Structure formats: C-alpha cells, structure tokens
Amino acid sequence: MIFRLVLLLLVSFLGALAYCARMEREPHRLARIALQKTAIIALWVIGPFVVMLLIERMWIDP
Numbered sequence: 001m002i003f004r005l006v007l008l009l010l011v012s013f014l015g016a017l018a019y020c021a022r023m024e025r026e027p028h029r030l031a032r033i034a035l036q037k038t039a040i041i042a043l044w045v046i047g048p049f050v051v052m053l054l055i056e057r058m059w060i061d062p
Contacts, residue, residue, distance in 0.1 A: 005045070005046065005049075008041075008045060009038060009041075009042055012037070012038045012041040012042070013034055013035070013038040016033070016034040016035075016037035016038055016041075017030060017031070017034040019037075020033045020034050020037070
C-alpha cells in the first residue's frame with residue numbers, strides 16, 4: 001500500500017512538472033509549482049485514506 005502511495009506521488013510530480021513545463025520557462029519555478037500541485041494531489045489522496053483507516057480502527061475493528 002505504501003509503495004502505491006509513493007508511486008502515485010512520483011507520477012503526480014512528474015505529471016505536474018510536464019504540465020507546468022508548457023506554461024513556465026524558469027526551471028526553479030517549474031519545480032516549485034510542480035511540488036505545490038503534487039502536495040495538493042497528496043492531500044486529496046492520503047487524507048481520505050487516513051480517515052478511512054481511523055474509522056476502521058475506532059469503530060469497525062476496535
């Protein structure tokens with residue numbers, strides 16, 4: 001499961017970098033914007049996963 005999350009973050013970063021490369025021309029800004037987009041994707045993916053895990057641990061399988 002952890003491997004899938006890390007792989008998702010890596011692919012998200014590379015995708016965001018490729019997307020931003022078409023718009024921006026400065027390399028240091030490309031990396032920063034790609035990291036910001038990757039962080040947003042990570043919050044959207046890891047957040048619900050953690051919430052589901054907490055609900056499962058607290059109520060379903062105490």
